[in-house]
Each structure stands twice: as structure tokens, then as C-alpha cells.
Amino acid sequence: MAMTTLRVPILMYHSIAEPSDARERSICLPLSEFERQMEFLREDEYTPVSLDLLAEVAAGKGVLPFRPVVITFDDGYADNFAAAFPILQRCGFPATVFLVTGCVGGTNAWDVACGGPERWLLTWDNVAEMLRGGVTFGSHTVSHRRLTELAPADALTEMRESKRVMEERLEVPVRHFSYPYGEMNEAVVALVREAGYLTACTTMSGFNGADINHLALRRLDIYGTDTLPRFIRKLAYGNNDGSIMTSLRYYGRRLLERAGGGLMTAMSIILAAVFVGNVVFGAEEKAASTVRKEKDSAGREWTLKEWGYKEERPYPKSLAEREKWYRVRWGESWYGPKSTCRILSPGTWKWEEVFRVPDSLAEQISSKGKKTHGDILRRWGARFWGMCFVWAPGGGEVTDVYALADEAIIHYDPTSKKLSVIGKPRERGDTDGVGEDARLVLGAKSALDPVTGRLYFIQGKKWRYVEKLLPYRCLKTGLVFHLPAVLDWNSMYRKVKSPAGGELEIAPAKDGRRAPLFVVRTEGDVKNVNLPGPGLVGRRPLIAPNGKSAWFSDREAYEENNAFQSLALYDLQSGSLLRRLTLDGVVPKNFRTGSDGPGSHGGTCVGAEGDIFNAQHGGCCGPCGSSPGRMQSIDTGTGKVVTLYDSMAADGSWQKATTGAAWNRHQDTVLIDGPADARSLLFTSTLWQTQCPRTGAIYNGGWDHSGIRRYHDGFVTSFLDSEEEHRWPPRPGWKFDSHFYHGNSSPSVAPNGDLYISDDNYKVPRVVRFYRTDWPKEQPVNSYAEKFLPRAKMENLMVEYAEKYLADFAANNKLVER
Structure with missing residues (x-):
């Protein structure tokens, strides 16, 4: 079909990310909107084509398919790879990205020079991978200068040099060009032709037909404010005004x-x-206000409650559409086998023991001789929960496993298989120090920063942390310095200077191992350590994804008050207030029934996208030990509160059946999984939660009946059963030889999706790992977390952290010298 009979729209995108200010709304489109737009193109039978094909058609050599559309990106932002590329691959859509070759691997210098926010651009490695994935690359000049303001020779150099660099790097012809700022005239167009380009894109709106100049192609500018209806109107009418007036x-x-x-x-x-x-x-x-029943593809019937016409949800309301959407999005079944009321989370899983604590140490950290909950021996101490954390520098392999006891932290190195003790078991205190010289008392308020590897914990009203240091030798002086372990990742020690000003190398190992130092420090400048969330247990430090700041509240959460109404972001070094967050919506109050009830338990965490997730679950209410629950997400940029699931009936009827016969009728349905808008969802003592970097799923771990629950894209499932008698088999084909009596409540998830738990109910203290056999062990390139924090940006943050440490080395080294 020739262009004479078609109107070909070319879409122009820039950054696929949340805008940081009003100015960026013209170039930054949120990922969720981009995904909706791509899904619309596919469902409405548009056929994205490459600019190569369009050039052939313009030359009379090719044929266009039905309803063609071209997808382009200007400038080459890093999120084109991290956010847009996975969606394009999943949809099978070709696209063209126009690079500013002089800035590849850097930032948008042309915008920064005009006072705009700084954003990272694609690296050449990103470009190579996208090229292998079917993306075409074109030129956007060397430096993004206005070509109409340059001398002809300089303008031609911008065009030719960028083309030369790209062809040398990519080893493919570069045929397409995009005018910076859309500025062009007849002279500039002539230079583009002289430079050897087949097509050139402008910023003029409109369709492209047979009469269009192929060196002045029209495009539709997709703004950050373009909702799906606006996008559809732009596509239909061929102009940049997507308002209803069009x-x-x-x-x-x-x-x-x-x-x-x-x-x-x-x-x-x-x-x-x-x-x-x-x-x-x-x-x-x-x-939409009615209750209905629907069946999924397996024939299971669900009781669903509509949320109302204006209520927002991050997933389709229709059960069938939600299931289809989930399969397309993740390429897997959205639920596993169903056993009575439990539905297992997707995947074929196995488990293995990571390490056991030696008997001599186990005797010191166990609760033997201490008063415990129900007089039960706690393997990791007198607390009701077992907590562990894993660190995988740069989003790669796990290098560190931390398990928390009452007065000590056990560190395990998966490579050397060595155990280290931080603190002194059964010696309480708050003294800073190195290794066993430090004194600490650990509670549940702990979190690990994935950028720096620091393990933060709140002790009383003090903000403390554990930091791992490794030895590096200065090539200039021969001196050995203990510096942050982040420098080991990707040989980053080569990017900084030693405290003596020389190059660094890894210090020679003794006995084949480099002995780490674990330093415990108190950050005295951080004064406000109040945490929002559930009234009793489940709160943890809400560290921002960049590792530089954390969310606290002006008051501690308790009983009904969840303290989210007074959220504020504080710098983790200076303790200074960065900004306050005004909520757009309401986080419902906690509800307590004695020591239990929805909101008494639950969990909080910060996701890779920077959103806060808050679960309000109940404890052991009545002999059945379950109650309804709910979860919200809080956008830390806008304050928008979105309810992800809520099985607490608005009329409060669930409050009338907290004990006795009303619960006994449900003895066989202690916990119920299913679609997030099912009124029948039941929860019990879930405590701590975290997000899976690989998929974005929220894991919420608990004790007693709970096990580990999982929320993902509008569906609640059970990852691991906790029943002592294993009334419901935890996984087909295997039995986990432990149970969850007030323990095993804090899953930690590695970048590759593996789950680690600190097993508190086995015969000896141990940490176990759960892993999917149908997933590669390594971290995927295009994971959920990398959409928001690409590896290049993560590496820059790690280098920045190391440089700050070195800049204040004298103060940071005092404890090591002691």
C-alpha cells in the first residue's frame, strides 16, 4: 500500500519518566502512560514500522502495511533503554532513537545550560543492546545546537561528525536525522541531504503522505501530560492539540x-x-457499585467488589482482562496451584540452606534462659521475628548476607563462606566500634540501603548503621586503607584516588581471603527517627532508592494514628529537612482490637520507583487468626494515594466477627488469596514487607498462619505456607522442614528475585534461600528496578558515595584506627 492512500503518523517521544518540574512536562512522559499508549497501538491494530521502510516507500520501492505508525525518541535519554525498550520488545515494535553523540554516556548538557534539570543519557553499551533488539539509531547532531544559527560549515560538521561516530561505533549505516529544537530552513535541509541522510524529522505536526518531503517529516509531539484519550485524539486528527475541543x-x-x-x-x-x-x-x-462473581481461565469463581467508576486502580477491573493483561505483561501465569483457599505465587521454586550458625555461637544468640513469647526457644534471640538482609552491589550478585540477633549481627560471605560477628551476643549497649568491639541492641526497625550497602537500624531514638570496609593499597605510598566495599564492584576503586592521592589496587589477601571490617556508627545529626505505618509492628526505615535520604514522620505511629499525614524527607548525612509531602488522598486509620486488628500489623517499604507501600493487616484475631486487610501506595512525588486492595467492608461488618463462633465457621479458610478486589481476602500477622527488584511484586512476611504473601498487579497469592501441620502443602513436590511460629517474618529479595529468610523455628539458627528454577540466576538486564535506577546511574551514585567518604576520610577512619 503506497503513501498516496495513507496518512502516516510519526510519534515523537523524549524521556519516559516522571517529570521533576513543570518544565519537564513537555518532554517527560510517565512510564505508565507510555505503556498504555503502546498497548493501545497493538490493540487498535496499528502497525509500527521503521523509518527505513518509510524511506523506501518515499523512494517508491516499498509497501506500507495497514495502519502504519512510526515511533521515534529524541535526545537518547537513559530511560529509553531502562523503561521504553522492554515495552517495545514485548510488543514487538520497531523504533528510532536520535542520539546527541557528543553527550552519549553523559547528561543533557544543552538543557542544563538553560537551567533545566539534569538527566542521564544512554551509554554506548545501552545503544548496542537496543540495536541488537531491533531499534534503529539516527543523528541528533554532536552537541544539540540550533543549526539555523550556525555557519554552514559548522552545521555540516555537526551532521557529518555525528554520523561518522555512530557508524564507527555501531558498524551499521546511519540514514536518519532529527533537527535539534525542530529548527530548519532550506539551507539546513540542503546540508542534511549533502551529509548523506535519507530522512529527517521535524517538530511540525501532521501526517505524512505521498507529497511530503522526506527530509522534512512531520511528527506528533507526545507530552508528559498526554493521557490515553489525548494520545488517541492526536493520533486520529494529526495535530498536537489533543484536547476534547479538537x-x-x-x-x-x-x-x-x-x-x-x-x-x-x-x-x-x-x-x-x-x-x-x-x-x-x-x-x-x-x-460499578455492585458486587459480582467472575470466573478466571481455570474456571475458579471469585466474588468481586467494584470500586466505583472514578476509583483508580493500577490494573483492569475485569477479571478476564486483568488475567490477559498480566500474562502479556509478565509472560507467566498470574497464579499457581490452588489448595483450598490458598493460591501459590507463580513459578517453580526450590529452596536451599545458605548457612547455619555454629553451635558455640548459636548458644550465645539463642533465647535460652530468657523470657520469650509463650516460653518458646527463639533460635535468633528473644524477639518474635527473624530478620535478614542481602546486599548485591550494583544490582549484581549477592556478596553479603546479614542476619540479626538481639545484640549482634551475623554476617555471611557467600564467596569465602566465612561468618563474622558484629557486636557481642548478650552484651547490650550503644557503643560505636569495629566488629565485636561495638555494642548494640537490635529491634525490628532496620533496613538495608542497596546503593551503599549500609545496614541502618534505629536503637532507641538513635540512627545507627553497619558499614562494610575492605582493604585497598595505594600504589603511590604502599599504604593499605580500609574503604567502602562498593569500590569492589566493577573495579570502581580505579575511579577514585586513595587518601594519599595515589591510584588504588585491591590489597593482597592473607590466606587467600581479604578480611573485611564491619564498622558500627551512630549518625548524630539525624534526630527525627519516627516511622509511619502500622500501630504495633511492621514499620521500617523508608530509605529513598538513591540512598541519600529517608522518609520519617513528625510523630511515631501508634494505634489509630499511622502518621503518614506528616511525612517528610530528611538527608541521611546532615539530618536536614529536604521537603514535606502533602498527601493527595487518605491513608485510612489503623484499627486495633486489643493488640490486634487491621493496621496493628502489616508492613511498609519503599519501592524501586520511590513509592511508599503500606499494608494494614490484622494480627491473630480470634481462634481463626485472620482478618481483612488493605494496602496503599503513596507517590512520593505527588502525594497521590492509591488503594491496591481493600477487603474491609465499608459498613464495618467485619468488626462484628472478631471472636467465637463467627470465626469458627471459617476454620478451613484462615487465609484467602485471590483478585485484589475480592471481598473475601483475609490476612493475619504479616509484619515486614519488601519489593522484588526483578518483578516489582510486594512480598509481605509474617508469623503463625501467614507465611509469606505476595501482591502483584491486582492479585494476592501465597508464596510460602506457614501452617505447622502443613494443612496446605507449601509447594508441589517439596516440604519446607520448618514452620512459622512467631518467626521467619522478614523476607529479603535479591536483584535476581531470590528470597532469603532468617529461619527462627529450625533446630539451629540458619538462613535459607528460595529460588525459581525457571529464572536465570543472574540479574536480568531489564528488571523492574532498572526501569527507575539504571545500572549506569547506580554506579554513579556508588562512586559519589565513595568520594564523599574519602573527602571526610579522617573522621570516617577514627574508629578503624582505634
């Missing part, structure tokens, strides 16, 4: 034409359309 003007003209100029006839048609629209939307809104 549709009204278009159909107004059509109505007047068909009415033969009769104004009353046209008005009658318009009023009829408005009336029908109101009736349709009114009926939809009314129907």
Missing part, C-alpha cells in the same frame, strides 16, 4: 456538512449525542 471542531464540521448547513439539525445531533453519553456513563457508574 474532536468537537472536527465533528462539528462533519455534522454541518451532513446537515447541509442546517444549524438546528446539527444542534439536534450534538444534543442527542450528549444525552446518550450521559445515560451510558451514568449507567456505568451505577453498575
